[in-house]
Amino acid sequence: MSRRERARPARGGYRPARIPVATAAAPPALAKTAWRQAEARVTLHRDAGAGHRWLELAMPRAFPLPGAGQFVQLLLEAPAPVLLPRPMSVALVRRAAAGPVLGFLYAPVGDGTRALAALDVDDRVLVLGPLGRGFPLEVEGVPVLIAGGRGVAPLLFAAETLERQGRRCEFLFGARDAAHLVALAETRRRLDRMGGRLHLATDDGSRGVHGTVLELLDRIAPHLPAPRVIHACGPHPMLAAIARWGLRHSVPTFLAMESIMACGTGVCRGCPLPRSESERRRLSRARAPLPSLYGNPEFAMCCTDGPVFAAHALDWERLG
Ligand SMILES: Cc1cc2nc3c(=O)[nH]c(=O)nc-3n(C[C@H](O)[C@H](O)[C@H](O)COP(=O)(O)OP(=O)(O)OC[C@H]3O[C@@H](n4cnc5c(N)ncnc54)[C@H](O)[C@@H]3O)c2cc1C
Ligand code: FES
Incomplete structure (x- = not known):
């Protein structure tokens, strides 16, 4: 599958997945998600204080926009010290002409996140997302x-x-x-x-x-x-x-x-x-x-x- 195909959005555009209303008669319907895997480029990576780092990734233009509370899986390019991707909450979505920029606040606590912390501007990361169900911000109050x-x-x-x-x-x-x-x-x-x-x-x-x-x-x-x-x-x-x-x-x-x-x-x-x-x-x-x-x-x-x-x-x- 080509990179462009991987980043193609769902037909009709992306709607953030919501927590469905549960009734006794029906279990939750499978939320409509439109995740894709895409290669991202590091555009900013800096210390955020209190042992944390702030990371920004430029995504391909067609990458579906995550909602608040959703996450992505970040997979480091080989050779990497960890085989599996690491989940990370999306902390910022900024629209830019070249495609959305996603921001993450994270703590380097183990092999995966320490390897992430070593990335420089222009390095590449594979991003799978948006994943999961975010905050149901339509709930009144x-x-x-x-x-x-x-x-x-x-x-x-x-x-x-x-x-x-x-x-x-x-x-x-x-x-x-x-x-x-x-x-x-x-x-x-x-x-x-x-x-x-x-x-x-x-x-x-x-x-x-x-x-x-x-x-x-x-x-x-x-x-x-x-x-x-x-x-x-x-x-x-x-x-x-x-x-x-x-x-x-x-x-x-x-x-x-x-x-x-x-x-x-x-x-x-x-x-x-x-x-x-x-x-x-x-x-x-x-x-x-x-x-x-x-x-x-x-x-x-x-x-x-x-x-x-x-x-x-x-x-x-x-x-x-
Ligand atoms: C949905 C989701 C969103 C997340 N968002 C963020 C985020 O925004 N910022 C951030 O810094 N981290 C976030 N995390 C946690 C982050 O994914 C883990 O810290 C990371 O996977 C650890 O990987 P590692 O290889 O560095 O550490 P490992 O070597 O895998 O583990 C280091 C230590 O952390 C523990 N650990 C690993 N994963 C978790 C976890 N999910 N929860 C609690 N303890 C864990 C391990 O048991 C071990 O003690 C999120 C996790 C999930 C599931
Ligand atoms: S991480 Fe595989 S089922 Fe949730």
């Missing part, structure tokens, strides 16, 4: 975006999408200390431009509220008009706590999950997340079978059924 650490990047992308809908967000950002509020200056600058409100929390009190983002949420939520909707991205224990908060307060809550991934497309069954009891019951009552790429009634595949899940869909006791 005052958007409350909650970021832990590097979770800030995909949520800034979400904030910009919401801004285009004319919706201003409350943006809660937490880390263990001020030094770990990665890309804080840029976060502030972009939110100022959008009219979003930034609220900070650190575990040691060195910046913002002294405590976790959950404590910050407890303080802010009573001052926000209903309805509210929460979109969150960060470490799993933080997401589990936010999911329980959303369920307790009947606030629609959506969490961007991670898992170790190989294929990113639902085939290898390598990224299972346990479904909640209510979801297991619902799926076992459903008349039509669950699309196999989504896993089974016990386990969701993070890459296809997610990575963004509604709070009620997962078993937080087994995850948190």
Whole structure:
């Protein structure tokens, strides 16, 4: 298959995959995705502070545009220290005449991401995407975006999408200390431009509220008009706590999950997340079978059924 063929968009253009509305009678329909594999060129690669790097990749013109919360698989050209691609959330989509530019905020933590960190401008990477289901930003309510650490990047992308809908967000950002509020200056600058409100929390009190983002949420939520909707991205224990908060307060809550991934497309069954009891019951009552790429009634595949899940869909006791 030629490079041009690989990058050709779906007929009718790309529509970001959404979390379908679940009913007792029907399991989720297979989301319409239009992923492609394409060769990308590194156009910017710099230190982002707090042990993170910022990477920008120029994509072929026809590469489908990812939505906020979706991810791509980045595969290094041979010879590379790792065989499999590495999943990375899309943190920025910028349209340019030559084709879209995608941005990523990442931490070099192991062989794959350290090899990624060694790439120079003009080096090539294979990109598979856009993958998975992103944040359902059409859900009504005052958007409350909650970021832990590097979770800030995909949520800034979400904030910009919401801004285009004319919706201003409350943006809660937490880390263990001020030094770990990665890309804080840029976060502030972009939110100022959008009219979003930034609220900070650190575990040691060195910046913002002294405590976790959950404590910050407890303080802010009573001052926000209903309805509210929460979109969150960060470490799993933080997401589990936010999911329980959303369920307790009947606030629609959506969490961007991670898992170790190989294929990113639902085939290898390598990224299972346990479904909640209510979801297991619902799926076992459903008349039509669950699309196999989504896993089974016990386990969701993070890459296809997610990575963004509604709070009620997962078993937080087994995850948190
Ligand atoms: C949907 C999705 C989106 C992601 N987005 C980002 C992002 O925007 N920025 C970013 O820095 N990272 C992101 N990650 C995590 C990133 O993919 C992993 O850090 C990376 O795969 C590690 O590869 P490695 O070869 O460097 O490390 P490895 O040598 O494979 O692993 C190093 C260590 O990290 C652990 N690890 C590997 N993958 C994960 C994971 N997914 N979650 C938790 N621990 C893991 C391993 O168990 C090991 O302890 C995302 C993961 C997923 C599934
Ligand atoms: S990564 Fe292969 S099924 Fe999810």
